[in-house]
Amino acid sequence: MKTRDLVLTALFAAIIVVLGVIPPVQLGFIPVPIHAQSLGVMLAGVILGAKRGALAVLLFLLLAAIGLPVLSGGRGGLGVFVAPPAGYLVGFVPAAYVAGLVSERLVRAGQSGGRQIAGFFVAAALGGIVIDHLLGIVWLAQSTGMGFSKAFLGDLAFVPGDVLKAAIAALAARAVMVGYPLLPQRV
Amino acid sequence: MKALYVDRQTWQHRLPPRLKLIVLVTVSVAVFLLDRPLPLAIAALAGAACYFSAGMGLREALRRLIPALVTIVAVALFTLLFQSAAEAVTALLRLTALMLFAGAVTATVSITQFMDEITLAATPLEKAGLARAADIGLASALVVRFVPEILGRYEAISQAQAARGVRPRALATLMPLIILTLRDADSIAAAIDARGFRQP
Numbered sequence: 001m002k003t004r005d006l007v008l009t010a011l012f013a014a015i016i017v018v019l020g021v022i023p024p025v026q027l028g029f030i031p032v033p034i035h036a037q038s039l040g041v042m043l044a045g046v047i048l049g050a051k052r053g054a055l056a057v058l059l060f061l062l063l064a065a066i067g068l069p070v071l072s073g074g075r076g077g078l079g080v081f082v083a084p085p086a087g088y089l090v091g092f093v094p095a096a097y098v099a100g101l102v103s104e105r106l107v108r109a110g111q112s113g114g115r116q117i118a119g120f121f122v123a124a125a126l127g128g129i130v131i132d133h134l135l136g137i138v139w140l141a142q143s144t145g146m147g148f149s150k151a152f153l154g155d156l157a158f159v160p161g162d163v164l165k166a167a168i169a170a171l172a173a174r175a176v177m178v179g180y181p182l183l184p185q186r187v
Numbered sequence: 188m189k190a191l192y193v194d195r196q197t198w199q200h201r202l203p204p205r206l207k208l209i210v211l212v213t214v215s216v217a218v219f220l221l222d223r224p225l226p227l228a229i230a231a232l233a234g235a236a237c238y239f240s241a242g243m244g245l246r247e248a249l250r251r252l253i254p255a256l257v258t259i260v261a262v263a264l265f266t267l268l269f270q271s272a273a274e275a276v277t278a279l280l281r282l283t284a285l286m287l288f289a290g291a292v293t294a295t296v297s298i299t300q301f302m303d304e305i306t307l308a309a310t311p312l313e314k315a316g317l318a319r320a321a322d323i324g325l326a327s328a329l330v331v332r333f334v335p336e337i338l339g340r341y342e343a344i345s346q347a348q349a350a351r352g353v354r355p356r357a358l359a360t361l362m363p364l365i366i367l368t369l370r371d372a373d374s375i376a377a378a379i380d381a382r383g384f385r386q387p
Contacts, residue, residue, distance in 0.1 A: 001322070002376070003376040003379050003380050003385055004372055004373060004376040006322055006325065006326055006329075006376075006385075007329065007372045007375045007376045007379070008369060008372045009326060010325075010326045010327075010329035010330050010333070011329070011333060011337075011368050011369060011371065011372055011375075012369075013326070013330045014329070014330045014333040014334045014336075014337050014368075015337060015364070015365060015368060017330065017334050018334060018337045018338050018341060018364075021338065043361075043365065047365065047369075059323075059326050059327065059330060060330075062305070062323070062327065063327060063330060063331075065301075066296075066298055066301035066302070066305070067190050067191040067192050067293045067294075067296070067298065067301065068190055068191070068298070068331070069189065069190075069191060070334075073254060075254055076191055076293075077191050077251075077289060077290060077293030077294075078211065078289035078290075078292055078293050079255055079285075079286045079289035079290050079293065080255075081289070082215055082282075082285040082286065082289055083255055083258055083259075083282070083285075083286065084258050084259070084262050084282065085258065143219075143282070144262045144265075144266060144278045144282070145266065145270075145274055145277070145278055146262070146265060146266055146269065146270070146278075150265075150269060154265075168358055168361070171358055172358060172361050172362050172365065175362040175366075176362065176365050176366055176369070179362070179366045180366045180369055180370055
């Protein structure tokens with residue numbers, strides 16, 4: 001890993017922390033807050049690519065685990081990794097990896113803007129919604145004993161918000177690609 | 188950023204950090220193997236004893252517990268509604284016990300001690316040539332250093348946009364924030380290499 005890649009990884013982890021400062025929205029009937037931090041995770045994958053994106057998220061989770069209040073609402077510590085929504089948190093790492101992997105396959109420099117945005121959206125949705133929610137549901141069902149079907153139903157409440165986030169991530173990723181093309185310089 | 192570590196000297200602070208982490212892992216496995224209320228209640232009480240004697244002061248200790256307790260109570264109510272009362276009590280006690288033990292470890296293991304444990308855990312990776320343990324510390328330090336900087340930049344961008352009459356939208360602020368931040372990467376990397384912080 002070159003120093004530049006290490007710095008990019010660290011800077012993106014810092015961006016994810018900053019996105020957590022925007023207060024999360026509680027829906028009330030299911031115990032998982034909606035926050036802009038998962039948007040940051042999608043962005044890490046689609047902008048930095050699979051490896052650097054997943055490492056940025058891993059670094060962010062590492063700082064949370066050792067007791068820095070980097071999670072949305074100033075939370076942190078080891079407790080968040082055993083709480084009912086912990087699956088969504090741990091799922092951020094494979095989510096960023098998959099989002100990066102898919103966008104590396106789908107999006108190329110010469111394509112039209114619309115196709116690039118569509119590619120980024122598919123990548124962000126596959127990683128940030130399918131993969132992350134899958135892990136979230138598994139842990140929610142296992143840790144609370146509420147069963148998969150109920151955990152799945154509760155999870156559905158968060159899908160619309162995350163689809164919106166995937167769309168924002170796609171638009172932002174395309175803008176970053178035009179403004180500062182990082183994707184071609186993969187590790 | 189103020190760490191959640193509490194700088195006091197209690198009996199828990201004096202225990203070796205590795206021992207505390209091993210106990211935490213053991214407890215997390217154990218509470219999922221137990222499914223009767225009585226042993227789980229004992230675990231929760233033991234957790235509470237550790238948590239409230241970790242030197243935080245009652246007010247701070249309760250403040251930290253609230254977000255976690257809200258989720259746990261919500262889960263317990265959900266279980267009560269759709270399953271049995273016994274299962275609701277089990278879920279409530281189990282998750283509370285976990286939360287309390289984890290909170291105690293977080294309050295009594297300092298960032299430095301954690302970094303030492305992580306460096307030790309990364310040694311096999313380093314031997315396999317997959318990662319460098321020193322890089323983990325450098326990357327963590329970079330994040331802590333740049334969070335206030337990026338926050339300041341976020342403020343500057345939103346104020347500039349407000350001055351120009353742009354309505355605040357997530358995307359409009361996010362794009363310049365990311366581009367401006369990532370553009371710094373080259374000069375930061377050059378500065379790190381120039382000072383020899385990282386062996387090539």
